[in-house]
Amino acid sequence: MLTISQIAQQLFVAPGHLTNTLTRETGHHPCYYYDLKIIEVANKLLLNSNLSGAEIARRLTFDPSNFVKFYKSITGITPAIFREKEPYLPYYPLNRKNTCAWFKIL
Secondary structure (H helix, E strand, O other): OOOHHHHHHHHOOOHHHHHHHHHHHHOOOHHHHHHHHHHHHHHHHHHHOOOOHHHHHHHOOOOHHHHHHHHHHHHOOOHHHHHHHHHHOOOOOOOOOOOOOOOOOO
16 A cells, blocks of 8 residues: 555645645545555455454454454454354444554654
8 A cells, every 4th residue: 555655745745734635625534544445455354265363464464463453443343253243234334533543654
C-alpha cells in the first residue's frame, strides 16, 4: 500500500494537508481506510483458507497477539469468532473515527 507521504507527493501537496483534507471531507483519518483494507484481507483469508489465525496475522505483518487486539478493536469480535459465525453475523458498519493506533503513516 502507498503511504500518505507517497500519495501526497504524487498530488503535489504536503502530507499534513492531505491528511487534514481527507479527515475534514470524509470524517475519517486516512488510517481508517488502511485498517478497513487490512480487515477486508483478513476476512477473505479467514473465510477462504485453512490458515491459522497466527499465520494470517504474520501474512499481514502483525504479531499474532497484537492482530487479535487490532481485529477486535475494529470489528468487536475476534478473528476466530468471525470465522466460526460469519454466515450468522449481521452487518455492522465500522464507525471508528480519526484513529491511527496501529500505523504511523506520515
